Amino acid sequence: MTKADEKFMQVNMGPQHPSTHGVLRLLVTTDGEVLSGVKPYIGYLHRALEKIAERVTYPQFTPFTDRLDYLASMNCNLAYAMTVEKLLNIEVPRRAQILRVIMAELNRISSHLIAFGSFSSDMGAFTPFLFGIREREFINDLFEIACGARLTYNYIRIGGVSKDIPGGFIEKTREFLDYFPAKIKEYNELLSYNAIFIKRLANIAVISPDDAFDYGITGPNLRASGIKWDLRREEPYLIYNELDFDVPVGKGEMGKTGDAWDRYMMRIYEMEQSAKIVRQCLDLLAPGDYTAKVSKVLKPPAGEVYVRAENPRGELGFYLISDGSTKPYRLKIRAPSFANLSIIPKLARGVMIADLIAIIGSMDIILPEIDR
Amino acid sequence: MTELINRILTGMSTTMPLTRLLITILIMVVSTAIVLAVSLLYEGFATYAERKVAGDIQARIGPNRVGPYGLLQFVADGVKLLLKEDIIPFYADRWLFIIAPYIVFTVSFAAFVPLSYSDHVSIANLNVGVLYMIAISSVVSMAILMGAWGSNNKWSLFGGMRAVAQIVSYEIPIVLSLLAAIIIPASLNLRDIIAYQSGGLGIFRWLVFNNPFTLIAFFVYFIAAIAEVNRTPFDIPEAESEIVAGYHTEYTGMRFAFFFMAEYGDMFVVSAIAATLFLGGWQIPFIGGIPMPVWLREVLQIGVFFTKVFLLIYVMMWIRWTLPRLRVDQLMELCWKYLTPIALFNLIGASVWVLLLHDKGVYDIIARVFTR
Amino acid sequence: MAGYFKKMYHSISTVLTGLGVTIKYGINPKTEVTQQYPEVKREPPDGFRGKLFVDINICTGCTACARICPVDAITLKTVRDENKKLRPVLFDIDNARCIYCGLCVEACPVDNCLYFEKKYEFSAYSKQDLISHFGLGEVKPAESKTEDKKTEAEKEGKEAAQ
Ligand code: SF4
Ligand code: SF4
Secondary structure, three states, rough: OOHHHHOOOOEOOOOOOOOOOOEEEEEEEOOOEEEEEEEEEOOOOOHHHHHOOOOHHHHHHHHHHHHHHHHHHHHHHHHHHHHHHHHHOOOHHHHHHHHHHHHHHHHHHHHHHHHHHHHHHHHOOOOOHHHHHHHHHHHHHHHHHOOOOOOOOOOOOOEEEOOOOOOOOOHHHHHHHHHHHHHHHHHHEEEEOOOHEEEEEOOOOOOOOOHHHHOOOOOOHHHHHOOOHHHHHHOOOOHHOOOOOOOOHHHHHHHHOOOOHHHHHHHHHHHHHHHHHHHHHHOOOOOOOOOOOOOOOOOOOEEEEEEEEEEEEEEEEEEEEEEEOOOOOEEEEEEEEHHHHHOHHHHOOOOHHHHHHHHHHHHHOOOOHHHO | OOHHHHHHHHHHOOOOOOHHHHHHHHHHHHHHHHHHHHHHHHHHHHHHHHHHHHHHOOOOOOOOOOOOHHHHHHHHHHHHHHHHOOOOOOOOOOOHHHHHHHHHHHHHOOOOOOOEEOOEEEOOOOOOOOHHHHHHHHHHHHHHHHHHHHHOOOOHHHHHHHHHHHHHHHHHHHHHHHHHHOOOOOOOOOOHHHHHHHOHHHOOOOHHHHHHHHHHHHHHHHHHHHHOOOOOOOOHHOHHHOOOHHHOOOHHHOHHHHHHHHHHHHHHHHHHHHHHHHOOOOOOOOOOOOOOHHHHHHHHHHHHHHHHHHHHHHHHHHHHHOOOOOOOHHHHHHHHHHHHHHHHHHHHHHHHHHHHHOOOOOOHHHHHHHOO | HHHHHHHHHHHHHHHHHHHHHHHHHHOOOOHOOOOOOOOOOOOOOOOOOOEEOOOOOOOOEEEEOHHOOOOOEEEEEEEEEEEOOEEEEEEEEEEEOOOOOOOOHHHHHOOOEEEOOOOOOOOHHHHHHHEEEEOOOOOOEEEOOOOOOOOHHHHHHHHHHO
């Protein structure tokens, strides 16, 4: 520490800090309330998932993808399944594709509900958090009907889905979709357009489009900066090209485009769009196979593939190298939160401690995905 | 209470100075014990009420296991806190660390003293009651800083600094808005102020309805009072999502409980001031003019006073579970750019009103017009 | 100056809107969604992935479940009985290890042999208590030696059985 640094104080935020969304550790250098630098330290949740992938077979790795982004397990399952399917050239039946879209979008809603809730509790309002949890419980119930689990679904498998949806699922989903818009309105009244909330977030931590590209920001955080980039539109997978939905982008309604409020609001808008998608998919659902014929032992040809999918937190990519055996030779996971986290030191310079919390919350990072 | 002592002493035959002194001390100790017991009971129930209100607002149930409707929850909490290990950090400044909670608690308890609970029930009928209340509630900031500094923890220090800045700043709008009210009865004695508000069905001569300026003053006072007792949206000294637990990060067990109880004690005190100065204190609405036995009147007055106070406390809880938290600089902005100027203009307006209309309120004027 | 008051109006009105939302819940006890857990127990839907159960009498000892399990939660040892049928003498499922992924259930070739119960309350005081033992323990071993590939497993099984 040099002489000039002596007027700064170093504070260790995390890994047990209440609002680091898990076990992120930030070494914060402050001058009173004002930050002069932030250094994230990661790895407290490292489970060597990429290494585990090399010792389990292809189907066996699916449950591990549940544990990447545990708030959006379906989406992680989906991305992994698509990767292996591409390697094996498996054609997924249409019903399975629609089911996958339904599940992925429902999971997107539930993930954004947690993002909304935990962000609001970071901002000091605890009630919206429990409201978010309450609505998420509906979705959890739906998933439980469909696959029997409430958090780590392991539902979307290589070739399709693990089992067909039972009767009653469609009605229950419709019930939820009818109930949900009123709740979004409630969130907006309670939090989104609250003057204190806007004041806390508008013009805070603005990510310019250039920065967003440089740091590889993806997902709602990128779109909040005004860039219309959504893999569901740009590289449509499954049946997304048949569906009618908007890609919300940040417009700087309350301040500059790409500020924390925009990032927060992207998630509210996306929940509305996802609900719209699920509704269309329910109409499209026709009888058919729920999975393609996949042999029990998968031996893909030697080769490499990279597949990415739009996760609630950004682009989740799997780079898979096969050597022709039953186990992956190497699996590299491109986790969206990792890239999103990397911009935090840049954003959190010269802001206040409370803003740092707002920044972390608005980026909506999730640690198991970063540490893997 | 002095009157009470005098009455008892004059009723006694002994003239021994020592006996008189002993009796005086005895009466003081007993009355203190009564007040302490009542205030502890109140604080216990206030924590219960807070949790219940939070539960209601968040679509939950809240505590309902210990005793009927969970009413004894606070006993369980108290026992739990008593049994906790009492940790004093090794590098803490022991003396400051130990004494701070006691000061905080004593001060919040001392503020119960000049309150006038009914026509005859009050502990001390101070002729400078309002001044005493304002003075004693500022001591809290010193004690909080002692605890925060003594903890030798950076988060505590942040909390302590924030608390001092906040409490000291918010004293100003509080005093200014209280002044707008007390220039009308022209007294600092809380009982006199309440007595002034008699008549008008026990409602319309409340100082809050006296003139438009006192109405504004009431709201300014109430907002500033919420900040004074460090509650959301102004709970930045203990903002748990930013600075862990603020100034009481290092406190455990009973020491923590003292801080905790002091917070609820302060809530009572600021609400009681609001009820006394603006909402007619123990003036019984509607049926106050009917002749009734003294004891019944006293009981009704105490009931009315506590009802008003608890309603205000409910509003504080309601606000807490609704709003997000302000940032520390926005908090200051609210104080210096909004509340203080408003309170100041208000005070001028109220003074002009009093000068021009000779302390006649809106109700008096209307009543005069009608009786003519 | 107009901006000053406009800001103030905006703040107050939005705060009041928010307060309006919460008071609706605050005064209406019907909005509660809590289930009082030990008294009210939630009935899981069909297909719920709870505790694993093995109908050991119809288990063929094919070890498909143990092989597919990604976390090696199933310990399985088989021997041949007098009818030269593979019998699982040791079938332990470590519930602390199991991640309830359901791969084993899908891999099992026998209907209704390995399945999830609708049971979600099985906390225990030690990790040892979380292991469910389904194995037959001892079976009458086969008389003659077979040239089966699983002689290794068989020997081990015998040792374990003894
Ligand atoms: S459910 Fe999954 S983890 Fe559990 S025993 Fe079966 S395969 Fe193994
Ligand atoms: S897969 Fe089924 S039959 Fe085979 S060993 Fe496991 S439980 Fe028994």
